[in-house]
Amino acid sequence: MKQKVIIQLPMNDQKSRSHALKIAAGVIGVEAVAVIGAEKDQLQVIGEGIDSVTLTRLLRKKLARADLVSVGEAKKEEGAVKKAEASTPQPPVVEWNPPPSYGFPPYQIVEVRDSVNDPSCCTIM
Structure with missing residues (x-):
């Protein structure tokens, strides 16, 4: 809900408005944040599973004063959403496939023997 x-x-x-918006947008479960009211002094937060008391305490800690005005169920505005979807055309989808990666080239293994430390080699003869 x-x-x-x-x-x-x-x-x-x-x-202070941008600071409050950043704090509210950083809370888990927040989907939308807006500044509302006649004096632009109210913050409207919409989301799922928001802890309003924790959000208010966080805003009080970071900013000066915060008062919880109301908590309720968000109502859907279907008419506005449908108009917005119908008016904006969807941009074409462009797919980009990166070139295939073949990995590293095979390396040549070369054995190097050290004649000084090799026990099979006799240095006396």
Whole structure:
């Protein structure tokens, strides 16, 4: 079940907004993050299996203040999704196959004998 979590934050400038978005997007299970509200001071997080209390605590730790406004089920907007899918044409799929790899060339094995340490060779005669 997808959840929609709304958290109110003091986001006065673009730097604090982007920092809050990065923190929220890094949480496990988050699928979408948006800044909403009349004053752009609320963070809307949509995802599956989101721990809203942990997310709020993390935002409080990294930013100044965070208040959990609401937690509920995310409703699907089928009309907007269908319009977006119908209006954007799909780009053609281009397949690229890399050239085959044959590995390394075979190496020639050469035996080198050392006449000084070879016991079969007699140095006295």
